[in-house]
Amino acid sequence: MRPRSAEIVASASGPEGFPRAGLPEVALLGRSNAGKSSLLNRMVGRQRLAFASSKPGTTRLLHFYRVERPGRVLLLVDLPGYGWARVSREERDRWRTLIEGYLGKRPALRACVLLQDLRREVGDDELDLVAWLAERGIPVVVALTKADKLAAAPRRRRAELLAATFGLPWARVVATSAKTGEGMTDLWKAIDAVLEA
Ligand code: GDP
Numbered sequence: 001m002r003p004r005s006a007e008i009v010a011s012a013s014g015p016e017g018f019p020r021a022g023l024p025e026v027a028l029l030g031r032s033n034a035g036k037s038s039l040l041n042r043m044v045g046r047q048r049l050a051f052a053s054s055k056p057g058t059t060r061l062l063h064f065y066r067v068e069r070p071g072r073v074l075l076l077v078d079l080p081g082y083g084w085a086r087v088s089r090e091e092r093d094r095w096r097t098l099i100e101g102y103l104g105k106r107p108a109l110r111a112c113v114l115l116q117d118l119r120r121e122v123g124d125d126e127l128d129l130v131a132w133l134a135e136r137g138i139p140v141v142v143a144l145t146k147a148d149k150l151a152a153a154p155r156r157r158r159a160e161l162l163a164a165t166f167g168l169p170w171a172r173v174v175a176t177s178a179k180t181g182e183g184m185t186d187l188w189k190a191i192d193a194v195l196e197a
C-alpha cells in the first residue's frame with residue numbers, strides 16, 4: 001500500500017550527518033543506473049522525492065527519507081550508487097568507507113533492498129555485498145528493476161535465475177517497474193515481512 005507521507009530528513013556525507021537513530025531503517029543499494037531514484041520515488045508515490053544519483057567526482061551523499069505507512073514509520077536510506085566504470089581507486093575506496101561506515105555501524109538498520117537490473121548479469125560487487133550483509137545478519141530483499149523491458153515469460157525465467165544466483169528465497173526477490181508501478185505492493189510486502197520477522 002502506498003505510504004501516507006514521505007519527506008527527506010537528512011542528507012549526509014558521513015556519520016556526523018546521520019539523523020539520530022530511532023526509527024527502523026531500510027537501506028537501498030544498487031549499481032548506478034540500476035534505477036534506484038526512480039524506484040524510490042515510485043515506492044513512496046512521489047514524482048521527485050529522491051534525487052538522481054550524483055555523478056563521479058561529486059560528493060556522495062546518503063539521503064534519509066521518513067516514510068509513514070499504515071501501522072509503521074520507517075526511514076528509507078538511499079545509499080550512493082556504485083560501479084561507475086571509470087572511477088579511480090581512491091573514489092572506490094571512499095565509497096566503500098562511506099557505505100561500510102553506515103551498513104556496518106548502524107543499529108537501526110533492519111534490512112537492505114538491493115537493486116538489480118533484471119536484464120543484467122549479477123556482478124561480483126552484488127555477490128560480495130550480499131555475502132557481507134549475510135555475515136552481519138542483515139536481511140536482503142532484491143528488487144529486480146525495469147521489469148517492463150521484458151515480456152512475462154522471459155521475465156519469470158530471469159527472475160528465477162537471479163534468485164538462484166543470489167541464493168535467496170522467492171519471497172525475497174521481487175520484479176519491479178518504476179515505469180508501470182508493477183511490483184510495488186509486493187516489494188513493500190517483502191520489506192514488511194523482513195521487518196516483522
Ligand atoms: P539510479 O542511477 O540507480 O538512480 O537510476 P535512475 O533512477 O536514474 O534510472 C536510470 C535510467 O533507467 C533512467 O534513464 C531511467 O529512466 C531508467 N529507468 C529506471 N527505472 C526504470 C523502469 O522501471 N523501467 C524503464 N523502462 N526504465 C527505467
